[in-house]
Structure formats: structure tokens, C-alpha cells
Amino acid sequence: DTEVTQTPKHLVMGMTNKKSLKCEQHMGHRAMYWYKQKAKKPPELMFVYSYEKLSINESVPSRFSPECPNSSLLNLHLHALQPEDSALYLCASSQDSGGYETQYFGPGTRLLVL
């Protein structure tokens, strides 16, 4: 199984809402990632979890809060988002967190903030 799943596929939320994005992999990977991708732009790294510990936070605003409950799951909690946060949010995983490790991406969650 080389699949990374993400739910929901689409999400519309108001600026005062709290929502969560979920990501799951069953490949035994020990590194998981959140990326943000705006239209016609490359993915931008947000967070890296390595062995269930947050290892990289690329200066992401606190309204984005990641969580790694176990080695297979990764959540991204959203609160008080702004319209400019509308984007495709991608989850990925890799065997380890070395820069040459192949990352397997999920299909993404398309988020619209009104």
C-alpha cells in the first residue's frame, strides 16, 4: 500500500470556524509533512514531523496547529483562518526525513476560507 489518504477532499469554512484536516498512511513511514499550495505555485513546506515529533515549522502562523497522534496519522487544526489561507493543503510521508527520501503525497484538501 503506497497510498496517502486525506480527508476531507474539499472544505469551506468561515473565518471564525474551527476545522481539522486529516492525513493517514500505512506504509510504516516515520516522517510526515504538511504543504500548502496556492494556484499555479509550487508546494510550500509548512511542517515536518519525524518520529512523531515536530521537527520543522516553517514560520507558519499559529492559526495552523499540527498534531501527530501516532506514526500513521497527521492532523492540521485550523482556527480563525483568513481568506488568503485558501489553498490546496497537501500531506506527504517518507520513510525517513532525509532530503533525498521519496515523498508520497496525498490528493490534498481544497480549502476555501470565506
Added chain:
Amino acid sequence: LAKTTQPISMDSYEGQEVNITCSHNNIATNDYITWYQQFPSQGPRFIIQGYKTKVTNEVASLFIPADRKSSTLSLPRVSLSDTAVYYCLVGDNSDRGSTLGRLYFGRGTQLTVWP
């Protein structure tokens, strides 16, 4: 992190071979070169990875000259379904075993294949 430079777009016709070149002048000794493909509204997909010389798999070939300051992704006999954005990435393993791991996605190359 070594940055990469690619053409913004390329056009081709079905059945032709496509070569996309990526420049990475500041590549470090430990860096590997990886290419990903991305279709609209999907996550990127790994295509191929190499360190030096030539690597070939069932999908593509990757040519890396001796100085490793550039690399060329070669797609043989493209079809309409190869229309996508192709990203060249450079990543190092200098922090392997610790808690760091980054991939930097450059702007990518939009390949359009015409019938």
C-alpha cells in the same frame, strides 16, 4: 539549500521525446536530484531520482553531468496524459537521523503535450 531553475513552460507533440533541463549551480556533495510530476488538483508524484551519471526507470531517464550543476529529465514518446507540471528538486541527507528534512519545490515546468 540548493535552489533550482527550470524553464517555466514547454510544448511538445505526442510521440516525441521531451527533455527538461534543470539548473542547480549550488548543489552540495550530499545532494540528490529528484523529479516529481504534478497534475492539476493532485499531489506531486515521484518520477525519478539520481546522484550522478544516468538513471533510467520505466517512466523516464535522468542525465546528470560530471559537475552535477544541471540535470535533464528525458521523457520518451510523450502522450497527452504526460501534460503536467514537472518539478526538479535537490535534497541533502546531511541531517539524516536527526530531525530535519526539507524539499524545496522550485517553480516547475508546465509541459503541454499536443495531439
